Amino acid sequence: MSRVIENPKQLILSKAKEILYNQGYHKLNMRALSKACDIALGTIYNYYPTKKDLVVEMMTDYWQDYLESVREIVNSNTDIYTKLNNVFKELEVFIKNFRQYWLTPELYGNQEYVEGGLQKEYGYMEKLIAIIEEVLKKEAADKNVQIKLGARETANFIIMNFITIVQTPLFRYESFELFLKEILK
CATH class of the missing domain: 1.10.357.10 (Tetracycline Repressor, domain 2)
Known part of the structure; x- marks a missing residue:
């Protein structure tokens, strides 16, 4: 059974900002973001194709x-x-x-x-x-x-x-x- 994530778009943005601010642009990628959010990579691409x-x-x-x-x-x-x-x-x-x-x-x-x-x-x-x-x-x-x-x-x-x-x-x-x-x- 898949879990429901409230406001996934905001979660993605929040974690992306953390990565950018703490590790820099070069560490900001969709796989790292997926891991930080604990959501599927496909979910990230659904909201942000690039x-x-x-x-x-x-x-x-x-x-x-x-x-x-x-x-x-x-x-x-x-x-x-x-x-x-x-x-x-x-x-x-x-x-x-x-x-x-x-x-x-x-x-x-x-x-x-x-x-x-x-x-x-x-x-x-x-x-x-x-x-x-x-x-x-x-x-x-x-x-x-x-x-x-x-x-x-x-x-x-x-x-x-x-x-x-x-x-x-x-x-x-x-x-x-x-x-x-x-x-x-």
Whole structure:
């Protein structure tokens, strides 16, 4: 009699992340995953026909978790500058972890990953920008703030500068916030 596994897809993703995080991309294969999950190899392939499908789904989960934390931050009862500072701090952690687990040469150098992963990554960046755009629109409506560049362009400016500050820490967040206060007058 076969056993029933509750939420096998989540089990597979969870174990795959453990293997990736603890042993690296080269140790992540369907057989090792089958063994770690204690389920048949065919079951793994039913959910993820290729390693690329699995890796892209894992990256998607990673991004969705991050965007959920950003939504929690922007829905908090704090002023816009506190929200943006908290989004920046969360992005800083996200990028450092993303770099460690997802931008390894063995993974990022893999053409299949680049084709599937980068396309999804750009989509998630757009979602992040849209979240910040909504915060800016709400701030403009609630406090009669004029956004000189427009909400979309300002949101894009904020996120691209956040990423730059994290990746090249020659400019401090506090200095950037001064620019924001000028833009959001």
